[in-house]
Amino acid sequence: MKKITFLVILLSGFWAMAQEDAWVYFTDKPDAAHYLANPLEMLSQRALDRRTRQNISLDDKDVPISVSYINQVTASAGITVKAKSKWMNALHIRGTVEAIQNLESLTFVDHVQFANATLNTTGRAMRQSQSAVVNKDQEVQVSFGYGSSVNQIQMLKGNLLHQQDFTGNGKIIAVLDAGFPNVNTAQPFQRLLNNNKILGGYDFVNRNANFYTGGTHGTLVLSTIGGYVENQLVGTGPDASYYLFITEDVLDENPVEESYWVEAAEMADSLGVDIINTSLGYFIYNNPNYSYSYANMNGTTAFISRGADTAFSRGMICVVSAGNSGAGPNPNISAPADAINALAVGAVTSDGSYASFSSIGPSFDGRVKPDIMAQGQQAVVSDIFGNIVTANGTSFSSPIISGMVACLWQAFPNKTNVEIMQMIKQSAHLYTTPNNQFGYGIPDFNKAVTNALATPHFSENEFSVYPNPAHSVVNLTLPESYGEVQIFIYNQLGQEIINKEIKKENPSFSVENLQSGIYLYKIKAGNTYKTGKLAVK
Structure with missing residues (x-):
């Protein structure tokens, strides 16, 4: 009996000391009036111009979190601050359950939300532990060989926009991914570098400016948008400009990656980015208590999905991989593809057939997902050594679309993000009869241009x-x-x-x-x- 009692005490001590992830939300932003009166202290002129063009007013979400609030949480015993979000007015923190709960006594704290929903008074329903191998969007199958990227562009009629000199020039795309090794040296990216199209970047995982490192996935993704090797690979947005942000930790699966993503999206907003490409998806985490269920894919539960919708409300378009779990036990879309205003992209084969791995819809609340489709099976990409290879995954159908969004928006620079998204959906081949595999189908970007030009407008x-x-x-x-x-x-x-x-x-x-x-x-x-x-x- 003494041994049992000792064991109970020991286990109680262990759980008390276990580290949990959580978000702490604040009540207000005491400096809001100052920042709203001085917007250039929080947003670049290009960001403000984007808002003006789309008639989007500044609001409290644009205002930074109070430094005093951050400092007081940071100074709290047992708390480590991992990330922050001005849009959510929240910090992503890590600490013991007791230390995190103690934060609720601070007068400026609105509430605390644990990533482990069983620790919240309300939150996501309990779920069974899952030990399945994570099937993230970033996991791809690569086979070496010569290939031509003409099919993945022609399928979308993107070549016709290129012929009209709509190649993404003047538009900025932020690529949020796992890493970009050799983008600064590999041949397929030299055209971007020579024309000063890589505007900068940041590694949010390691908190440094060395973004030409990390996982190889982002390099492959970028190549489908901005890569260029004559007669081998031409990206869909070859003349767009780019910011490269590392938000995915390849060594771990933890909700903090969602918070890194939101931080990067906020930076993209402040820099005046037009389009965010996200070839990442979150559903199952290493700690099963943090994992999502299909019921959570409702557009309003996942931190990253709420961040994607806020990005849209700032005037940007978030293009997101639908996911690669179509043939697995969790076949539905992951976060942030479930976001209400994300342009979720599934994968088709070279002949336009459904790719069996592509995650399906609808969202749990019944919305059409994925939104549209593009080639994701045997997509032509560059590896980190500059070899032109093929790879499979919605990781590539998403950036292929991102480049085309830049081209279309270049053609209609005064259109809002709402209008551009609607033009794309209406051009898709299943627009009037969407389904759970294809969504609205494969878009025809030349049709989108033609339809817009054929519609007279009031001055x-x-x-x-x-x-x-x-x-x-x-x-x-x-x-x-x-x-x-x-x-x-x-x-x-x-x-x-x-x-x-x-x-x-x-x-x-x-x-x-x-x-x-x-x-x-x-x-x-x-x-x-x-x-x-x-x-x-």
Whole structure:
């Protein structure tokens, strides 16, 4: 009995000292007024210009976390700060359960959320322990041999945009990945280097500026967007500019990687990035208590997915790999592909057939996922030595799409991220009949261009929608020549949710029944259209 009692005490001491991961959320940002009055202290001019073009106001999410709050948490006994997020007003911390719970006594702490949901008073449901091998998006199969990248571009009709000199020039893509060794020396990246297209980067895992290191995965991913070897490999966005951020720890599987990703996305935002490519996905962690279930793939649970949606609200487009688990026990999409406003990309073969490994949808709450498809089986890439090889994975279908997004946005620089995403989805071959394997299907970027050019618009000074963001009623200012117009409101799935005739004597309509979020509007008057983004609070 004494031995049993001693064992119980020993185990109790062990669990008390075990390290847990958690997020601590703060109540406010006491410096908000100062930063909002001095926006260049938190965002670059290019970032502010992106907001202006898309009519996106600054808000408290843009304001840095209070340094005083960070210092007090850092000074707390038994707490290590691993990452921080101004968007979430939170820190990712590590410590004992007791030390983490003690933080709730601080007056400026709103709440604490453990990565192990069983330690939260509310949170993710308990799940069974899983010992399966992690099937992350970054795991690829490479076979050496000569290949031509023409198919993965032509499938999307991207070559037709290149022929019109839409090659991504003027757009910035942030690649968030595991590492980028030899990008600074391998031949396929020399064109980017010679033209000063690599703008910089950062290693969030090791907290240093040496981003030409780490796992090899990011090098392969970058090659499908920006690589160039004549007659062998041409990336889909060869003239775009790039930031390279390491957020994936190849030695561990831990939720802190989600927090690294959000940090990198925030830096991308502040630098004025237009597109974020994420060829990573999170579902199962080394500690099974941290792992997700399919029920968590609802767009609002995973820290990284909430971060992706915030990135979208800042005016960027997040292109995300759907995942490689289609043939496994967890066949559905991973985080952040489940994010409501992420452009999740699945994989097809060279002939456009479904690739058996590509993760399927829908999201747990029933949304269409993946959104679109691109070649991910035997995709043509460069390895870290500059050899042109083929590789399999949605890791490559995602960046192939990212490059094309840059080309399309270059063609229509005044379009919002909402409009560009909608143009891409509407061009896909299954847009009217999406399914769980293909989503909306394989997009046709030339069709997206043609459709946009064929649609006449009001001039900007003839038309306005206000207030935006709106709470209950939206007013319209109409051109003098029109007595009535038709208003259409679409959700992020492209579904029509309002169709209303607006007369000049009462040019307004109600949005009281709409949930908070971002919507796409279209005003039709005769053969003339005006489209834009409407935020509902």
